[in-house]
């Protein structure tokens with residue numbers, strides 16, 4: 444290689460390395476603009492993913508079962524699908540402060556789940572782990588810290604935050620506070636209990652944040668813990684949280700010729716992505732039994748499977764096959780079609 448060529452090569456390498464660096468400068472995440480999740484993510488996202496990654500850490504401190512918008516179970520979250528789309532993806536209003544805004548990755552996950560129609564299980568049929576059950580609150584400090592204080596107090600009661608003057612990060616800060624946050628053996632006069640009560644003058648967490656209040660049952664557990672302490676602040680050694688029993692996998696039972704079974708196994712998985720309010724085929728809802736049996740499109744003609752739209756559109760040789768070719772959603776299998784036919788022939792009753 445000539446010296447000239449060698450120098451040119453060095454120069455190219457140098458410029459190349461500069462270009463590589465300049466990418467790294469813009470480290471700040473851009474979460475603006477329309478979020479378009481990949482088709483792959485849409486096919487594999489499940490409620491459990493969304494719950495674990497977004498709802499549990501960023502929503503349920505305000506949207507627990509005690510509030511109007513409950514995002515703690517699949518069924519109740521599904522009811523708010525359209526509103527989650529509007530408030531999280533379009534208006535970007537949720538989560539409210541003090542919870543941190545969603546990252547790009549979290550937004551993509553929510554967008555994928557909404558686009559998929561809010562499925563409980565992945566559309567591609569992958570098995571999923573059920574969302575972890577919340578441990579039960581126990582009358583000891585580690586449990587109360589994990590389930591109450593970390594979730595509902597630390598956003599503000601950490602040094603540097605708006606109530607940093609009253610830190611609540613360690614046991615000692617509860618017991619030795621001049622504000623008598625915890626008076627061992629005397630729950631009734633402990634500030635920790637007083638601020639949680641419905642009629643508290645300065646109720647915590649502050650109602651104007653929209654955070655769900657600590658429930659009366661939880662307050663009872665906190666009182667039990669405080670009353671179990673001797674005046675040295677020693678409580679009987681904390682029992683570790685019992686591992687909650689693993690709930691049975693929420694797989695629908697195998698396909699049977701009933702409406703509930705066909706709905707859970709076929710319609711929910713392969714049709715609702717589009718046939719729900721806000722979906723591409725919202726004009727043709729496929730939710731309740733009557734949407735099938737009373738539709739002017741004759742989707743189900745009880746006793747006459749061969750002429751029922753449901754059978755015609757799912758047939759391999761349909762003119763407009765459902766789910767549409769190219770949607771990435773697996774076709775209804777011949778075995779599934781046979782069970783659907785059996786159900787319709789039997790009168791499509793339930």
Ligand code: HEC
Pocket residue numbers: 497498501502503504505506512514523526527530531537538539540541542652653654
């Ligand atoms: C700090 C509290 C807080 C957090 C965290 C929070 N929200 Fe909300 N959310 C509220 C309050 C208060 C309202 C009712 C007032 C409003 O609509 O702004 C609300 C309303 C909603 C609504 C109903 C909107 C409507 O138009 O009826 C939805 C849906 C919602 N939130 C979803 C979420 C989701 C999803 C998250 C997590 C990504 C989240 N929120 C996090 C406080 C919160």
Ligand code: HEC
Pocket residue numbers: 541591592595596597598599600605606608609622624634635638645647648649652657
């Ligand atoms: C959104 C922020 C926020 C959250 C969440 C919050 N607090 Fe507070 N808290 C405050 C502020 C602000 C004060 C007043 C601080 C001051 O006086 O400097 C306060 C004061 C207190 C006080 C002292 C009350 C008094 O009489 O002076 C206690 C005790 C307290 N909080 C406990 C809690 C507990 C327990 C939780 C969780 C269940 C909680 N807080 C959640 C913001 C918050």
Ligand code: HEC
Pocket residue numbers: 709710713714715716717718723724726727740742752753756757763765766767770772775
């Ligand atoms: C990817 C989106 C998508 C999926 C998934 C999907 N459909 Fe559709 N479907 C459509 C669209 C779009 C139309 C036309 C809607 C319109 O005309 O307003 C349609 C129309 C229909 C029609 C009416 C056909 C006609 O003759 O006009 C039926 C019946 C139907 N779908 C059933 C189903 C069933 C059953 C499934 C699941 C096995 C399914 N669809 C899955 C998008 C979908």
